[in-house]
Amino acid sequence: MEAFEVFKDLAIIIVFAKLFGLIARKLRAPQVVGEIIAGLLIGPSVLKIVNLSDFISQMAEIGVLLLMFSAGLETNLKDLIKTGPKALAIACAGVFVPLIGGTILYSAFYHIPPVWGDEKFFSAIFIGVIMTATSVSITVESLKEMGKLKGEIGQTILSAAIIDDVIGIIVLTFVIGLKNPDAGSENVVLMRLLDNIYPMNSFVKVIILTVLFFAVAAGLGFGIYKLFKLADFRFPHTRRIPILGLALCFVFAWAAETFFGIADITGAYVAGIILCSLKDSEYIAEKMDTNSYMLFGPIFFASIGLKTDISEINVEILLFCVGFVIVALATKIIGCGLMSRALRFKWKDSLKIGIGMMTRGEVALIVAQKGLAVKMVEPVYFTAVILLIIVSSISTPIILKLLYASDDKAKA
Amino acid sequence: MEAFEVFKDLAIIIVFAKLFGLIARKLRAPQVVGEIIAGLLIGPSVLKIVNLSDFISQMAEIGVLLLMFSAGLETNLKDLIKTGPKALAIACAGVFVPLIGGTILYSAFYHIPPVWGDEKFFSAIFIGVIMTATSVSITVESLKEMGKLKGEIGQTILSAAIIDDVIGIIVLTFVIGLKNPDAGSENVVLMRLLDNIYPMNSFVKVIILTVLFFAVAAGLGFGIYKLFKLADFRFPHTRRIPILGLALCFVFAWAAETFFGIADITGAYVAGIILCSLKDSEYIAEKMDTNSYMLFGPIFFASIGLKTDISEINVEILLFCVGFVIVALATKIIGCGLMSRALRFKWKDSLKIGIGMMTRGEVALIVAQKGLAVKMVEPVYFTAVILLIIVSSISTPIILKLLYASDDKAKA
Numbered sequence: 023m024e025a026f027e028v029f030k031d032l033a034i035i036i037v038f039a040k041l042f043g044l045i046a047r048k049l050r051a052p053q054v055v056g057e058i059i060a061g062l063l064i065g066p067s068v069l070k071i072v073n074l075s076d077f078i079s080q081m082a083e084i085g086v087l088l089l090m091f092s093a094g095l096e097t098n099l100k101d102l103i104k105t106g107p108k109a110l111a112i113a114c115a116g117v118f119v120p121l122i123g124g125t126i127l128y129s130a131f132y133h134i135p136p137v138w139g140d141e142k143f144f145s146a147i148f149i150g151v152i153m154t155a156t157s158v159s160i161t162v163e164s165l166k167e168m169g170k171l172k173g174e175i176g177q178t179i180l181s182a183a184i185i186d187d188v189i190g191i192i193v194l195t196f197v198i199g200l201k202n203p204d205a206g207s208e209n210v211v212l213m214r215l216l217d218n219i220y221p222m223n224s225f226v227k228v229i230i231l232t233v234l235f236f237a238v239a240a241g242l243g244f245g246i247y248k249l250f251k252l253a254d255f256r257f258p259h260t261r262r263i264p265i266l267g268l269a270l271c272f273v274f275a276w277a278a279e280t281f282f283g284i285a286d287i288t289g290a291y292v293a294g295i296i297l298c299s300l301k302d303s304e305y306i307a308e309k310m311d312t313n314s315y316m317l318f319g320p321i322f323f324a325s326i327g328l329k330t331d332i333s334e335i336n337v338e339i340l341l342f343c344v345g346f347v348i349v350a351l352a353t354k355i356i357g358c359g360l361m362s363r364a365l366r367f368k369w370k371d372s373l374k375i376g377i378g379m380m381t382r383g384e385v386a387l388i389v390a391q392k393g394l395a396v397k398m399v400e401p402v403y404f405t406a407v408i409l410l411i412i413v414s415s416i417s418t419p420i421i422l423k424l425l426y427a428s429d430d431k432a433k434a
Numbered sequence: 435m436e437a438f439e440v441f442k443d444l445a446i447i448i449v450f451a452k453l454f455g456l457i458a459r460k461l462r463a464p465q466v467v468g469e470i471i472a473g474l475l476i477g478p479s480v481l482k483i484v485n486l487s488d489f490i491s492q493m494a495e496i497g498v499l500l501l502m503f504s505a506g507l508e509t510n511l512k513d514l515i516k517t518g519p520k521a522l523a524i525a526c527a528g529v530f531v532p533l534i535g536g537t538i539l540y541s542a543f544y545h546i547p548p549v550w551g552d553e554k555f556f557s558a559i560f561i562g563v564i565m566t567a568t569s570v571s572i573t574v575e576s577l578k579e580m581g582k583l584k585g586e587i588g589q590t591i592l593s594a595a596i597i598d599d600v601i602g603i604i605v606l607t608f609v610i611g612l613k614n615p616d617a618g619s620e621n622v623v624l625m626r627l628l629d630n631i632y633p634m635n636s637f638v639k640v641i642i643l644t645v646l647f648f649a650v651a652a653g654l655g656f657g658i659y660k661l662f663k664l665a666d667f668r669f670p671h672t673r674r675i676p677i678l679g680l681a682l683c684f685v686f687a688w689a690a691e692t693f694f695g696i697a698d699i700t701g702a703y704v705a706g707i708i709l710c711s712l713k714d715s716e717y718i719a720e721k722m723d724t725n726s727y728m729l730f731g732p733i734f735f736a737s738i739g740l741k742t743d744i745s746e747i748n749v750e751i752l753l754f755c756v757g758f759v760i761v762a763l764a765t766k767i768i769g770c771g772l773m774s775r776a777l778r779f780k781w782k783d784s785l786k787i788g789i790g791m792m793t794r795g796e797v798a799l800i801v802a803q804k805g806l807a808v809k810m811v812e813p814v815y816f817t818a819v820i821l822l823i824i825v826s827s828i829s830t831p832i833i834l835k836l837l838y839a840s841d842d843k844a845k846a
Contacts, residue, residue, distance in 0.1 A: 044674070265452050269445040
């Protein structure tokens with residue numbers, strides 16, 4: 023293929039993605055859903071005008087890193103610590119109830135016995151993992167619109183959703199590591215080293231490496247943060263800051279895979295968290311966003327559409343998708359809601375928190391995509407994730423408005 | 435290669451490119467020179483830590499398109515028309531004198547007889563083509579610094595340099611087309627069509643297609659401009675405008691190659707010119723710049739360093755490089771200077787215009803890179819271009835300052 027052939031594909035992808043993104047927004051659905059549908063349309067399923075080439079796949083990989091890096095960058099560590107233990111408890115419930123719910127759903131649906139170490143059972147767990155990550159942006163928007171974001175409930179949701187991401191990433195990291203701890207382990211530098219020091223059970227190795235990764239990241243991260251802070255102070259708003267930030271994202275993604283056998287997206291996310299307290303963190307995020315929305319983001323979301331072969335969808339899969347959406351929404355509401363109630367929120371406020379936490383977005387897709395890469399999920403299940411994103415992001419604002427409106431009525 | 439392996443290369447490239455770019459700036463040389471040296475250093479010539487993979491090459495290609503698209507976007511058509519015929523005449527002299535000078539230099543140096551159609555003679559012409567494009571940014575900066583940019587000389591240089599780019603691109607397009615008009619012609623849609631209509635001489639075909647390309651681009655361009663103006667008016671500063679601009683750049687680059695057999699960079703440049711009169715053209719350029727400086731630009735310039743094998747440099751090549759720099763500088767000064775004099779500028783002002791026009795930059799590299807792609811230039815000649823950029827951009831500001839200072843003295 024000539025170098026310029028790819029330009030046509032890129033042009034088609036960004037034009038269709040933008041067009042369908044705008045249509046989705048008009049219909050009050052998230053833009054990413056439009057971008058995925060654009061990918062479906064131009065891909066092998068329908069129009070067949072774009073194929074997923076190696077180059078496009080690699081660009082999509084960079085797109086994922088940028089998204090995860092931005093997610094990390096937008097974390098507010100100070101606020102997190104302030105909201106503290108309550109948000110942590112709600113986030114934990116919001117991760118583990120869906121995790122278990124998803125696992126049970128898949129196991130029950132496909133009659134898979136819960137045997138630890140079994141391929142299929144790990145696929146079931148992974149369906150649970152996909153359900154864990156809340157994407158709170160739509161909730162935030164509707165709370166902002168109603169002027170309720172700064173209240174206790176708004177702040178609790180916000181913090182819980184961020185902690186939820188962190189815990190979700192840790193769970194993802196463990197599950198991928200534990201699924202098949204020996205596969206590719208000879209390529210992982212520290213895995214080889216551990217083997218040489220003392221032969222041990224693979225699970226133990228994965229746990230050691232995962233803990234080690236977060237410990238090393240925290241230690242190194244502190245030093246890196248100090249260095250960036252120096253640059254931040256001396257050269258605010260200069261190009262070197264986002265460039266070095268991007269380099270850090272790439273290095274962490276690469277090092278996570280190479281040394282620890284940990285997902286590159288985990289590395290990128292951690293790199294974002296390391297830099298999130300910088301004065302210029304917003305400046306970095308803004309520059310990443312420009313790179314993201316112009317090219318890499320649309321390519322990533324469209325590539326999901328390109329990978330999804332809708333001809334494989336049948337009644338069974340559709341049934342599963344419906345079950346997936348119901349379980350994913352219900353487990354978040356129940357998990358976060360009951361935990362809030364246990365923390366002495368009123369019943370109605372607990373429900374608001376549960377509803378606010380049930381929206382899913384990009385991160386669920388990124389997790390599903392990672393599952394595809396390590397062969398724990400088949401592409402056809404993207405349909406379930408897309409459906410979940412559509413349903414949750416359309417229904418959450420409506421339900422939240424109803425709940426708050428009945429409050430105001432009661433007061434009046 | 436695993437997907438994440440490329441992240442390491444990207445991180446190394448952007449960090450080294452930024453670092454050496456900053457060092458170059460400290461030493462008052464252009465940043466791009468630093469970025470190229472970074473590529474040399476990390477590449478096979480010295481440290482051997484990064485190889486030019488297919489993915490990196492393709493990213494570099496996108497980088498070139500973005501640079502050419504930006505160059506087109508920054509054109510000011512209105513000012514051009516105002517300065518008019520004088521600038522046009524100076525630009526023509528500034529293109530054709532170096533073109534002939536470069537051709538003679540290479541032919542004389544390697545004893546190549548001027549036989550039209552001979553491979554080697556085309557290489558000689560291409561050396562001339564590399565010498566044609568003025569990069570006026572350094573001249574503009576020094577004139578601005580001295581408060582002389584708004585004067586007649588400043589405006590003449592600015593306009594001439596822009597027209598110079600347009601003519602340079604046309605010359606490049608012809609030369610590449612004429613070199614080997616049959617090679618790959620079966621892949622060019624309109625070439626096949628012409629063959630079916632009426633069998634004719636290949637040179638004639640190339641000339642017809644080139645003229646046709648610019649005619650079609652002008653016609654289509656007018657319609658596209660009107661459409662963008664509508665969007666510009668209704669949705670100023672929205673993301674859709676730079677995204678559609680980028681798509682236009684990709685489409686023109688692809689269509690130029692596919693339908694007309696014309697260089698993709700010509701297509702991208704023309705796409706930029708089509709949009710340069712939009713209100714939001716600066717907004718588009720700014721977004722392109724962010725994409726460019728974060729990732730694609732450094733990758734392109736570093737990739738030139740990665741391609742340059744300095745082990746091939748010998749005394750003969752070095753001698754040629756020195757000759758190349760002297761001829762490139764002298765022909766611009768003589769061509770533009772004498773034409774200015776003929777247009778009744780004073781001798782000293784003519785010299786100022788000649789000196790102002792002699793700086794070379796990115797575009798010369800992009801042209802050289804295109805020559806490499808179509809096998810008209812060997813990578814080792816990049817050294818000559820790099821040397822030319824360094825010498826011209828360091829000496830121009832110094833000489834201009836001296837010339838203006840002696841003016842002020844004479845007045846005092």
